[in-house]
Amino acid sequence: MPSITEEVSIGNLGSLQTLPDSFTWKLTAADSVLPPSSDAVKESIPIINLSDPDVTTLLGNACKTWGAFQIANHGVPQKLLDDIESLSKTFFDMPSERKLEAASSDKGAGGYGEPRISPFFEKKMWSEGLTIADASYRNQFLTIWPHDYTKYCGIIEEYKAEMEKLASRLLSTILASLGVSVEEIEWAQKGEKSVSKMGRGAIRLNHYPVCPEPEKAMGLAAHTDSCLLTILHQSNIGGLQVFKEESGWVTVEPIPGVLVVNIGDLFHILSNGKFPSVVHRARVNQTRSRISIAYLWGGPGGDVEISPISKIAGPRLYRPVTWSEYLRIKYEVFDKALDAIRIVNPTN
Numbered sequence: 001m002p003s004i005t006e007e008v009s010i011g012n013l014g015s016l017q018t019l020p021d022s023f024t025w026k027l028t029a030a031d032s033v034l035p036p037s038s039d040a041v042k043e044s045i046p047i048i049n050l051s052d053p054d055v056t057t058l059l060g061n062a063c064k065t066w067g068a069f070q071i072a073n074h075g076v077p078q079k080l081l082d083d084i085e086s087l088s089k090t091f092f093d094m095p096s097e098r099k100l101e102a103a104s105s106d107k108g109a110g111g112y113g114e115p116r117i118s119p120f121f122e123k124k125m126w127s128e129g130l131t132i133a134d135a136s137y138r139n140q141f142l143t144i145w146p147h148d149y150t151k152y153c154g155i156i157e158e159y160k161a162e163m164e165k166l167a168s169r170l171l172s173t174i175l176a177s178l179g180v181s182v183e184e185i186e187w188a189q190k191g192e193k194s195v196s197k198m199g200r201g202a203i204r205l206n207h208y209p210v211c212p213e214p215e216k217a218m219g220l221a222a223h224t225d226s227c228l229l230t231i232l233h234q235s236n237i238g239g240l241q242v243f244k245e246e247s248g249w250v251t252v253e254p255i256p257g258v259l260v261v262n263i264g265d266l267f268h269i270l271s272n273g274k275f276p277s278v279v280h281r282a283r284v285n286q287t288r289s290r291i292s293i294a295y296l297w298g299g300p301g302g303d304v305e306i307s308p309i310s311k312i313a314g315p316r317l318y319r320p321v322t323w324s325e326y327l328r329i330k331y332e333v334f335d336k337a338l339d340a341i342r343i344v345n346p347t348n
Contacts, residue, residue, distance in 0.1 A: 008023070009096050010113075010114055010124075010127070010128040011095075012096050013126060013127075013128070013211075014209030014210050014289060016212060017212055018212055018213075019211065019212050019213040019216055019217060022123065022124050023123060023124045023125075023126055024123065024216050024217070025216060025217060043247055044250055044252060044253065045062070045068045045069050045070060045242060045260070046058065046061075046065075047069070047070040047071075048062060048069050048070065048071055048072070049072045049073050050071055050072070050073050050074055050169075050173075051073045055173060056173050056176045059170070059173055059174050059177055060174065060177025060178065061177075063174055063177070063263055063271075063274075064274060064276075066244060067262060067263040067276040067277060067278030068242050068260065068261065068262040068278045069260075070252070070260050070261070071170075071259050071260075071261055072255075072257065074166055075162075075165075075166065076162045076163075076166060076259065078257055080155070080158055080159060081233050081257070083155045083159075084156075084159050084293055085233065085235055085293065087152055087155050088130075088205040088206075088207065088293060091144070091205065092128065092205075092207040092289075098144055099112050099128070099144075101140070101144055102130060102143070102144055104131070109131060109133040109134075109202065110131050110132055110133040110134055110137060110202075111130070111136070111140065112128070112129070112130045113128075113131075114127075115127060115129060115220055116131075116331070117220075117223050117334065120335075121221050125218050125219060125220055126209065126211050126217040126218065126219050126284045127206060127207060127208045127209075127219045127220055127284075128206075129205060129206045130204070130205040131202060131204050131205075132202065132203040132204075132205075133202040137153075137156065138153055141153055141156075156203065159203065159295075160201070160295075163201065163203075163297070164201065164297070166259075167228075167229050167231060167295070167297040167299075170229060170231075170261065171229070174267075174275075175309075178271065178274065178309065178311075178312060179311065180309050180311050180312070184309070184311060185309065200297075200299065200300065200323070201227070201295055201296055201297040201298060202298075203293065203294070203295055204293070204295075204296065205291075205293055206220070206282070206291065206293070206294065207290070207291055208220075208239055208284045208289060208290040208292075209284070210284075210285070210286060210287060210288060210289050211284040211285065211286060212286065213286075214283065214284045214285050214286050217283075218281065218282075218284075219239055219281070219282035219283055219284040220281055220282035221281055222280070223279065223280070223281070223334075223335070224264065224265055224277040224278065224279055224280075225262065225264035225277065226264060226265050226298075226323070226326055226327055226330045227264040227265070227266055227296040227297055227298045227299075227323070228264050228267045228297050228298060228299040228306075229261060229263065229264060229267060229297045230261065230262050230294055230295065230296050230297070231261050231295045231297065232259065232260040232261070232262070232292055232293070232294045232295075233260075233293045234252075234260065234292040234293075235290055235291040236254050237285070237289070237290035237291075238253050239283050239284060239290045239292075240260065240280065240281075240292070241280060241283060242262070242278050242279070242280045243278070243279040243280065243281075249281075262277075262278045262280060263275045263276065263277050263278055265277045265326065265330070265338055266298065266306050266323060266326065269307070269308060269318045269321065269341070270306055270307075270309060271309070271312065272308035272309065272312045272318070273317050273318075274312065277338075299323070300323070303322055303324065304322060304323075305320040305322050306320065306321060306322070306323070307319070307321070315343075316343060316346055317342060318338070318341050318342055318343060319342075319343055321341050326341070329341065
């Protein structure tokens with residue numbers, strides 16, 4: 001994890017009146033997005049009601065076409081979404097010195113700091129975040145919230161449980177769209193009732209402060225996620241964009257109570273390339289800060305291998321890989337990680 005105490009502290013970005021050179025990106029015309037009022041901007045990722053009788057087909061089509069979708073009637077209580085958004089705002093509103101007390105260590109993925117993808121880009125990103133990847137967050141919460149420690153830990157635990165349950169449900173339905181049942185995947189056989197034993201994920205609280213020159217800044221640079229699925233709750237401020245070959249960058253406007261889901265690299269591998277891991281990024285604005293909460297779900301434990309489903313027709317395109325191994329590869333070669341595990345001369 002890069003240092004977070006360099007020339008400009010990420011904890012104080014919102015107070016800056018000018019954009020520092022280290023945060024100034026040379027964006028091209030292709031990076032710009034047409035205003036929402038334009039007739040050309042009508043497209044967005046699908047919104048799918050999980051209670052729809054055709055949900056399996058709808059999810060499958062969205063995964064193949066976009067690699068992302070939005071979900072309504074997902075079962076996650078609105079109060080819980082409000083609570084974790086409030087927790088995030090409370091944390092990011094703290095003075096920089098307080099936030100630094102939860103700083104990431106070199107040994108772990110959890111804690112406060114810059115985006116993990118920062119080392120792969122010359123310019124810095126206009127954002128800060130708190131990653132909750134293991135039980136170490138309890139000690140951090142006790143330090144920064146000594147009086148509200150129990151309350152905030154409870155919110156995190158409830159959120160993680162709800163996200164794991166939802167991720168498992170989505171996995172089962174998306175697999176069904178491929179003609180595959182959960183029972184055919186060894187590590188997923190236990191299903192929703194045992195997901196807490198077989199699931200592994202991380203929560204990332206993201207903050208994109210107001211920016212003096214948003215047209216020259218980048219909140220989070222273009223990337224794919226390394227996990228199976230990412231489930232995102234975004235505040236009522238837009239900024240998330242996904243890339244579609246035919247359309248370019250498409251903004252995913254926030255809808256109250258609706259969650260965004262995107263396919264990660266591991267699901268791309270699992271589907272033998274049928275489902276793309278969607279490239280996405282976050283932009284910033286000049287008037288209001290933005291909060292988002294991402295749940296990155298890796299599925300099985302880090303030592304369980306994920307490989308293309310044998311039932312899917314065609315030669316296997318990727319070798320088996322564990323999430324832990326894939327994360328190491330991703331942190332070494334970034335956007336070349338899938339190529340690194342691709343089979344050169346695939347055979348059935």
